[in-house]
Amino acid sequence: MNPHGTVFGFKSGDKGPLAGEVLLVPLLAKPQPPMELVARIDKLCGDAVSELLAVKAVREEVGHLSHTTRSGPCRRVLLVSLGAAEKVAAHEIRNAAAATARWLTAERLTSATLWIDGLATSGVDQATAEWAIGLALAGFRFTGYKERDEKVPTRVQVYVRSSESGHVARVRPEIRAALTVAEAVNYTRRLAHEPGNVINPATLAAEARKLARAAKLKCTVFTADRLKQMGMNGLLAVGQGARYPSCLIQLEYRGAPRARATTVLVGKGITFDTGGYSIKPSSGLDGMKFDMSGGATVLGVLKAAAALKLECNLIGLIAAAENAVSDKSYRPGDILKMMSGKTVEVINTDAEGRLVLADALWYAQQKLKPSALIDVATLTGGVGVALGTAAAGIMSNDDALAGDLGEAGRRTHERLWRLPLWDDYKELLKSTEADIKNAGGKRDAHCIAGGMFLKEFVKKGTPWAHLDIAAVANPENGKGPTGKGASGFGVRLLIEFLRFRGA
Secondary structure: OOOOOOEEEEEEOOOOOOOOOOEEEEEOOEOOOOHHHHHHHHHHHOOHHHHHHHOOOOOOOOOOEEEEEOOOOOOEEEEEEOOEOOOOOHHHHHHHHHHHHHHHHHOOOOEEEEEOHHHHOOOOOOHHHHHHHHHHHHOOOOOOOOOOOOOOOOEEEEEEEOOOOOHHHHHHHHHHHHHHHHHHHHHHHHHHHOOOOOOOHHHHHHHHHHHHHHHOOEEEEEOHHHHHHHOOHHHHHHHOOOOOOOEEEEEEEEOOOOOOOOEEEEEEEEEEEOOOOOOOOOOOHHHHHHHHHHHHHHHHHHHHHHHHOOOOEEEEEEEEEEEOOOOOOOOOOOEEEOOOOOEEEOOOOOOOHHHHHHHHHHHHHHHHOOOEEEEEEOOOOHHHHHHOOOOEEEEEOOHHHHHHHHHHHHHHOOOEEEOOOOHHHHHHHOOOOOOEEOOOOOOOOHHHHHHHHHHOOOOOOOOEEEEEOOOOOOOOOOOOOOOOOOOOOOHHHHHHHHHHHOO
């Protein structure tokens, strides 16, 4: 069984005759490509490209495919539209590659040659790398519990060719790096898709240990007994009704050992969310296995950072629990004393993510001394009401950190939109029985209330950002290279952030 779908491998095809069952030719639709470029490709495929262009087979729609056949060594040719030059961007290159990947698997092909001259003229930096990551992300299918479909190829070998001497050699490192990131994204997606009877706090901790061994990371798992000693009563309360108790998972990557700066990522790892006694409606309840997507993202970022040997220090924390319903579950009306000493009145047991994150954020500041603290969580349905699936919400106490994350999101097209954390919203958390309550009790500023709660557990002077990925972690629109299902949102964004911020 293969839980990853189709894997796309890349090899240099500079020398010798064309390899592969089809020639892939990405081209700008407008303006038409230079005749010199077309002529070079035509020599390989019996004028197929110029004939397709003559009948205007390449449209301005990004990812539009035009297919023809020829006799000779290159029997099949697929022209892929990159759209109009004035609009082409990195994410459009990935979308065009995703359309190509779906065509290749539908045609049951196992090899292809990619002619990269058209990508080079697109004006997009690292266009070939963007194409590679688009193919790799589109190839993902979670099929680990299904009988294998023999019609779908498990691997497609792509041979990279160019008419420019040395071009393939120059882009090869970019392709390798892109595929490393894509592998981490797909790893994150696979974890997010695992059902609740497979992934629980204990097995998620085991997965973290497995990753640590493979990537040479340091892994520490704080079990429930240790959490009790530490006073992490928010994390413990959320998981106290489940068979497998809560735990805190810590992974450490030291890529800049001489530097003092350390970025700490905190992921929400609710392996299944019933809502507790504030139980969720049955519609969509099966999708609550995705509530650990923030934790899965943290694991994916650690995996990619180690593989890329990024020059930074990075610690990942995953607050893992299952929000179950039983006679031991925490209740509305309960008052919890958090690790920080602050007391919280539980208004809604379905507002559990902020409770586990609050303890993890406080621990990070007390023990790890982060230079930047970022939490990633499927925290609120309200963020989807506010932003839809076009962007995740970001809330932050630091303009520089928010700006750097926003720019990383712009470059990767994992976009962020900043929401306010003004004191005006403190009213939403006022409690008559405790220091604060865990939910506003109304739909007003729903996602901001979540951010305001977390802010209560962030010390002054600690640069912190909260990413609410609830609407983008599992979008249903099926657009873009990842399609439907878990998107792995945040892995590429955070790797881009770490690359440019460094230590």
